Amino acid sequence: MMYGESIKSDHNLISVIVPVYNAANDLRRCLDSLLRQTYTGYEVLLINDGSTDGSGLICDAYAEAHQQFNVYHLKNGGVSAARNTGMEKARGNYIAFVDADDYVEDTYLDLLLPPRGEDFSVCGVKILAPNGAVSVEHVPGADGDNAQQTVINHHLVRTVWGKLFKRSVVASAGIKFNVSLRVGEDTCFVLEFLSAATSVFIRKDLGYVYIKPGYRIDKYRTGPGDLVALYTVLCACELKLAQRGFDVEGLEKYNRNVIGFNLLTALYLVKKYSVKTRDQYITAFKKAGKQAAGDMGLPGFVAGGMRFIERSGSRVLTDRFLFLSMKMIWLKAKFLNN
DSSP: OEESOOOOOOTTOEEEEEEESSOHHHHHHHHHHHHTOSOOOEEEEEEEESOSSSHHHHHHHHHHHOTTEEEEEEOOOOHHHHHHHHHHHOOSSEEEEOOTTOEEOTTHHHHHSOTTOOSEEEEEEEEEOTTSOEEEEOOOOOOHHHHHHHHHHSGGGGOSTTEEEEHHHHHHHTOOOOTTOSSOHHHHHHHHHHHHOOOEEEEEEEEEEEEOOOOOGGGOOOOHHHHHHHHHHHHHHHHHHHHTTOOOHHHHHHHHHHHHHHHHHIIIIISOOOHHHHHHHHHHHHHHSTTTTSOTTOOHHHHHHHHHHHTTTOHHHHHHHHHHHHHHHHHHHHHHHO
């Protein structure tokens, strides 16, 4: 079901997709920030993903009050399916994504609109931490092919917010969010897009405000199978970029270390697994990428110890070493955060 009227499409129209799931506490702040945009050629597609907390009613109210807002009510299918629906309904030449618990600066869309019709643009991000700390992130400026290479190597490539995507590139390359992934779908979408894009525009100015959630190990829900699946898809994305002539060595190392360390966290700190099961997941991870036999994000001395023990051929001894190492790393991090 949909409320709201679509704005006539033109070459400068931006379609802003907001997936919504049980975000009633923060949703109005997000939508009000979109209403304050200095750039007026945009539509907002609210994709209510089966919310049960009144978020759907908030979406309806904004769609009824503001012509540029449209709402679509879906059965709960996850953020990837919601975003895919938004892209199917989008009419603009460009697509932007905003998370319902974040918000944007008044000049967000103005900053992102590429001056020369580039396929992709990215702006700076303000990050608000749970403890009140404020930090900023932006991709260093570059021109031409160097801009695309710079974005590929930067960690902001891991999110779809703070960016603009040309819809014709999405359509011609058949790019969608991978609904089979439970984590990391943002990164895969951006890398897929960059493997098909031909031009990139970078703005250092801050346009997006990211509300960083708190982290607790007992709330860690990502399973080892999810991480191996993500790493497999990312390796395929890396290959596509390499075939386009981009240097992916830094990207490969980043993915291997970040996902590898999260895999070790899931296996050794979150739930209890048998030695055999842990070995199976780690082996699957290493087989997914040609360079995946690296340190998996472990500190240098720990990684060196792991490689030394692995040469013994004892799966049990390697497992015990990793178990103790991960416990020590977690205790050190917990101590430093207190």
